[in-house]
Amino acid sequence: MNLSNIAVQLYTLRDYCQNEADLEQTLRKVREIGYEAVQVSGIGPIAPERVKQLADAEGLRICATHVSLDSMVNDFDNTVQMHKLWNCKYVGLGSIPDEYRTNGEGYSTFAKQATEIGRKLKEHDLQFIYHNHQFEYQKFAGRTGMDILQQESDPAAVGFELDTYWVHVGGVNPVDAIHQVKGRMGVVHLKDLEIVDYKQVFAEIGEGNLNFKAIIEACREIGVEWYVVEQDVCRRDPFESLAISFNNLKQFL
Template sequence: MKKSQIAAQLYTLRDFAKTAEDLDASLKKVKEIGYQAVQVSGIGPIDPEAVREMCQRYGLTICATHVSYDRLLNDIDAVIKEHQAWNCRYVGIGSMPSEFRSGLTGYQDMARTLSGIGAKLSEAGLELIYHNHKFEFEKFEGKPGLGWLLDSTDAAHVGFELDTYWVQAGGADPVKWVRKVEGRMKVVHLKDMAIVNDKQVFAEIGEGNMDWPAVIEACRETGVEWYVVEQDTCPGDPFESLAISYRALSNWAN
């Protein structure tokens, strides 16, 4: 992992990215922290061209996104156009719609749908990546839902964006899952887990209990390209949380 591969997930800053003016100020702060890339997710209704211009102004690569399931189904041509303009290969779906979560049949239906969307994106030189939460670790016929998605989606058209916190929250081992999706994960979500008052909470990298040297090594060995810092909720200033995580990850950078 190089410092240039560490990115900030803008969902972390969603309350500071609702308008173009706010986003501009936030991107400036992200660059000042040291980040050289961002994942576009959770921002307000801002013109894609304006987003491109802001990121160019601050020298920030748009490494990946999260796009709504509805847009992937019904507005895919515009999604493709945006990503090509941003020079962004990785099109993320942030979560599985609730209607697919009811059982094994739902996961199989989701796999077919993802494979179809992914094929369209592949034709345009893009790649669909699926981001997990903890519910995907519920087991069906002895295998977790995420395992069914891994085995049932078309490997040529569907990749994964494992979230280390949610893997651990689901009772699984992030290191083992990084290795399990080898060859199908170029973008990973990094967030730490701490225990506070006997509850699992989101934490900055290095402030929780995850084995980061092992996680980073597994990502290196399996060909991850982008190491994206995300923190769903922060104890204070989210910019400071991003800074703490960046400094910690920099210690493991080449």
């Protein structure tokens, strides 16, 4: 990990990215903090060409996205075109659709669908990546949903974008989970967890209880390309939260 491959997940700043003017100001603030890349997710209906112009103006690379499964299936050509425009290799899906979550067969079906999509994206030099929450760690006949996704999808076509917070909530050591996707993870989501008033809450990197020294080392060992900071809910100004996370990550450079 170095400064140039630490990115912001714009979902953290979604309330400040719903129109062109706000996105422009948001990207400027992100760059002023010191970030050199962003993941596009949760922004408003802004033309991809304009998103590219605004990011370029601030010297920010677009390292990954989250797009809908519907976009991947029913608007495939435009999805490819957008990622090519952004020079963005990683096409991310933020969550498995609800209908696949209830049993092992659903995860198996989705693993096949993800493989098909991933193989089509590969033809355009793009990489499908899947972002987890905690529910993928529910077990079905002795295997978690994540086990099924990893075991029944094509490793060349389906990559993973592990989220350290949700892996931990799912009852798995993030370091172990990272090693399990060796060769299949170019993008990781870094997110800390803190206990406040007996409840788990999202926290800035280094302000919670996760062992980020070990997490970063594991990511290095498996060759992670992009380290993306995400915080679903911030208990202070989200730009301040992102600055705290960025500054705390510097100790691991």
